[in-house]
Amino acid sequence: MTANQRTVSGMRPTGPLHIGHYFGALKNWVEMQNDHEAFFFVADWHALTSNYADTSRLPEFVRDMVVDWLSAGLDPEKCAIYRQSDIKETAELHLLLSMITPLGWLERCPTYKEQQQQITDKDLGNYGFLGYPVLMTADIIQHRPRWVPVGQDQQPHLELAREIVRRFNTMYGVEVFPEPEARLTPAAKCPGLDGRKMSKSYGNGIFLQDTLEELTPKIRGMFTDPARLRKSDPGNPEVCNLFPYHRLLADKETQAEVCEACTHATMGCVACKKIFMQNLQNFLEPLHERRAAILARPGMVEEILAEGRKKAKASIDATMELVREAMHMN
Ligand code: TRP
Ligand code: SF4
Numbered sequence: 001m002t003a004n005q006r007t008v009s010g011m012r013p014t015g016p017l018h019i020g021h022y023f024g025a026l027k028n029w030v031e032m033q034n035d036h037e038a039f040f041f042v043a044d045w046h047a048l049t050s051n052y053a054d055t056s057r058l059p060e061f062v063r064d065m066v067v068d069w070l071s072a073g074l075d076p077e078k079c080a081i082y083r084q085s086d087i088k089e090t091a092e093l094h095l096l097l098s099m100i101t102p103l104g105w106l107e108r109c110p111t112y113k114e115q116q117q118q119i120t121d122k123d124l125g126n127y128g129f130l131g132y133p134v135l136m137t138a139d140i141i142q143h144r145p146r147w148v149p150v151g152q153d154q155q156p157h158l159e160l161a162r163e164i165v166r167r168f169n170t171m172y173g174v175e176v177f178p179e180p181e182a183r184l185t186p187a188a189k190c191p192g193l194d195g196r197k198m199s200k201s202y203g204n205g206i207f208l209q210d211t212l213e214e215l216t217p218k219i220r221g222m223f224t225d226p227a228r229l230r231k232s233d234p235g236n237p238e239v240c241n242l243f244p245y246h247r248l249l250a251d252k253e254t255q256a257e258v259c260e261a262c263t264h265a266t267m268g269c270v271a272c273k274k275i276f277m278q279n280l281q282n283f284l285e286p287l288h289e290r291r292a293a294i295l296a297r298p299g300m301v302e303e304i305l306a307e308g309r310k311k312a313k314a315s316i317d318a319t320m321e322l323v324r325e326a327m328h329m330n
Helices: 019-032 044-050 058-070 089-098 101-106 111-116 132-141 151-170 212-221 243-249 252-263 268-294 301-326
Strands: 004-010 038-041 079-083 148-150 181-185
Touching: 004 019, 004 079, 004 132, 019 038, 019 058, 019 148, 019 181, 038 058, 038 301, 044 058, 044 132, 058 079, 058 268, 058 301, 079 301, 089 151, 089 301, 101 111, 101 151, 111 132, 111 151, 132 151, 148 151, 151 181, 212 268, 243 252, 243 268, 252 268
Parallel strands: 004 038, 004 148, 038 079, 148 181
Antiparallel strands: none
């Protein structure tokens, strides 16, 4: 494997992962670990940029996230799984990059403006929040990767990382960093069971750790196409809350059959939900088996993080030597 097949990505530990996270990111990671030198990290420093006031549950969230990742199929033999804050050199690189990043680039970043407007329950006038993309740049380029698997929402951050890289290389006259490229994961349309955004606080999500017993009544109660009061009323999958899940979990043939049967009123919503629940069970079963095996081995997550830290540290140390040399800081 060559260096240009390297890949890096991270997630902020903000609570249990749902199937939107799986289809929007994790599935792609699990595939990429097979033919890339892959680094995946829990972005606990990034969680602090907006949740700095109460950090008491952070250790628990970090742990849970690693368990979710492993249950989804990330394999510590194939990739490095580490905790962002375990690598102090990332903070050094972040500081050095902060010197060459113009404030205007950060202030103009669309995610910065949007979130400052949208999130009103906390004060996001802090320095760390503005610097979010600089820290993210350090996360990425410390491994000098080629690919960064991210969702569409992270594209502006990646663009900024590329600009910072160009500025660094030009300013210090050495090509220390290759420009990282986004490997976009198509956004998985995955509304909550009630049609609102999927969220723990709405109780409308399908989380990777949910049991079938917990999910069955929620799915029975799900609203489908409101025009289908009776089985004989034809429906429209496009306005149904359930159908997006068929797009994620059912094979193409089943999707076509469901569409046909729904629009011609030859199948009712109860039967349609049965198909979904079967597919959901097939999907979740192996995840739950792996989860049980992980939880049966206390200390496993800590071991994996320690191992991942070693791999990540080796990669970063090599980069930092070049950076310090380029900046006459060695
Ligand atoms: N900002 C990313 C998100 O919210 C998380 C993240 C932090 C990340 N550092 C990263 C993703 C580096 C990819 C690479 O989803
Ligand atoms: Fe939705 Fe299926 Fe009912 Fe059609 S048959 S409205 S797709 S649940």
